[in-house]
Amino acid sequence: SQTIHQWPATLVQPVGSPLSLECTVEGTSNPNLYWYRQAAGRGLQLLFYSVGIGQISSEVPQNLSASRPQDRQFILSSKKLLLSDSGFYLCALPGQGAAGANVLTFGAGSRLTVL
Amino acid sequence: AQSVSQHNHHVILSEAASLELGCNYSYGGTVNLFWYVQYPGQHLQLLLKYFSGDPLVKGIKGFEAEFIKSKFSFNLRKPSVQWSDTAEYFCAALNDYKLSFGAGTTVTVRA
Numbered sequence: 001s002q003t004i005h006q007w008p009a010t011l012v013q014p015v016g017s018p019l020s021l022e023c024t025v026e027g028t029s030n031p032n033l034y035w036y037r038q039a040a041g042r043g044l045q046l047l048f049y050s051v052g053i054g055q056i057s058s059e060v061p062q063n064l065s066a067s068r069p070q071d072r073q074f075i076l077s078s079k080k081l082l083l084s085d086s087g088f089y090l091c092a093l094p095g096q097g098a099a100g101a102n103v104l105t106f107g108a109g110s111r112l113t114v115l
Numbered sequence: 116a117q118s119v120s121q122h123n124h125h126v127i128l129s130e131a132a133s134l135e136l137g138c139n140y141s142y143g144g145t146v147n148l149f150w151y152v153q154y155p156g157q158h159l160q161l162l163l164k165y166f167s168g169d170p171l172v173k174g175i176k177g178f179e180a181e182f183i184k185s186k187f188s189f190n191l192r193k194p195s196v197q198w199s200d201t202a203e204y205f206c207a208a209l210n211d212y213k214l215s216f217g218a219g220t221t222v223t224v225r226a
Contacts (some may be wrong), residue, residue, distance in 0.1 A: 034214070043121075043205060043218035044159075059213070090159065092214075103149070104214055106159040 002027040004107035006091050012113045019064075019078040021110045023091030026072065031093045033074040034104065035066055038088040047089075050074060086114045119208050121217035129225050130198055136191040136220050138206030147209035148189040150180055151216075154202045162204070165189065176200070198226045 003026045013019060025031060035047040046059045048066035056066050063082050067075045074091060091107040122137035140146060150162040163174025170182040180191045189206060201224045206217040 036216075044207075044216035046213055046215065049213065103161055103164060108158055 004091055006107040006110050008110060010111045013081050014115055015083055016080045019081050021076040021089055023074040024072055025093055030071055034092040035076050036090040081114045083114050086112055119206050119215050119217040121206050121220050123220045125221045127223045131195050134193045134196045136204055138189045138217060139187050140208040142210055149207040150191050151205045152202050196224050198224050200224050
């Protein structure tokens, strides 16, 4: 079965510091991968999606970037964090098989607080 | 661009009351619709989904949702809620690779 690992689970960073959130998946190969941000009162916002190694699509202009260095690894980064980057970051991938392909499974998330 | 809107930000109700959460999407083509739920301290998990066929979809834990194409709506319902239904509920719509979420509705069920 597919599993999603996100690291770190929680992070407190000062404004202007760099960021790296990691997502790794198991039990699948060449998956589409997604980064979402959940901010209070704003629901889930799609930040990036990737259909393969080195392929990143950005959904909204922002202070963040994403990379897909390996098939099962998706990294969310920033060179200089802003206060507005605080939130709960979720990695997701589609389910398996025809029935599950359009259903996203989410990781446990990484909670980022920028002070 | 596709968008999903949820009508209620916070709903408070008593046990055994009926629940209905509104969801509208803006996309004219074929659409796949979902309701996700996030219980306190837990992951987001799928509650139910609509791809095609019967517009009345049954999900887990007694939830159901009705797809009304003419109204671009996919409202979530439960006839009698329990305290354990306290959670945040998200409506979502799929277009190509992208799943767009509504802002979420926090449901608080009082015992």
